[in-house]
Amino acid sequence: xxxxxxxxxxxxxxxxxxxxxxxxxxxxxxxxxxxxxxxxxxxxxxxxxxxxxxxxxxxxxxxxxxxxxxxxxxxxxxxxxxxxxxxxxxxxxxxxxxxxxxxxxxxxxxxxxxxxxxxxxxxxxxxxxxxxxxxxxxx
Numbered sequence: 001x002x003x004x005x006x007x008x009x010x011x012x013x014x015x016x017x018x019x020x021x022x023x024x025x026x027x028x029x030x031x032x033x034x035x036x037x038x039x040x041x042x043x044x045x046x047x048x049x050x051x052x053x054x055x056x057x058x059x060x061x062x063x064x065x066x067x068x069x070x071x072x073x074x075x076x077x078x079x080x081x082x083x084x085x086x087x088x089x090x091x092x093x094x095x096x097x098x099x100x101x102x103x104x105x106x107x108x109x110x111x112x113x114x115x116x117x118x119x120x121x122x123x124x125x126x127x128x129x130x131x132x133x134x135x136x137x138x139x
Contacts, residue, residue: 006044019044023092038083038094039065039072050074050083051097060097073097079104 006019019031025042032041039062042050049059050072063071067085074083076094080101083094 004044005046021088021090023088023090023094025094026096032088035087038074038076038081038086038088038092040084041088042074042083042094049096052099054099073101075101 008015016033019033019036019041021032021034021036021041023030023032023041025045025047030041030045030047032038032044036044039050042048043062048061050061051074052058053060060071060073062084063069065072065084067082070082072083073080074094074097075081076083076086076092078093080097080103088094
């Protein structure tokens with residue numbers, strides 16, 4: 001049995017409630033709190049290795065926890081995602097990303113996702129682009 005790493009009874013933060021959202025990781029049933037990111041739910045469930053690097057086979061898991069690296073990449077319902085940025089959904093099938101996961105085929109080289117077509121929720125706002133003088137070459 002895996003160790004449970006979920007915080008309960010924090011002295012300052014309010015209780016976040018029970019983990020009630022069912023999902024699987026490599027076929028193993030797990031529970032997440034509503035709105036919880038995949039990485040947090042996996043770590044709370046005792047899973048710290050989410051896959052292995054394509055070059056040396058080194059274990060990969062949570063590193064930056066804010067979407068800047070790709071150490072926590074997993075396959076969620078067959079799509080490669082950064083697990084620290086995607087919330088668990090009921091019935092989601094999460095699998096280890098061993099090496100380089102295949103990317104889904106693009107419908108068109110000119111097609112772009114729109115806000116209304118996005119299926120995945122992310123944690124927090126999108127990063128803002130810097131427009132201060134000296135950061136970008138002038139056009």
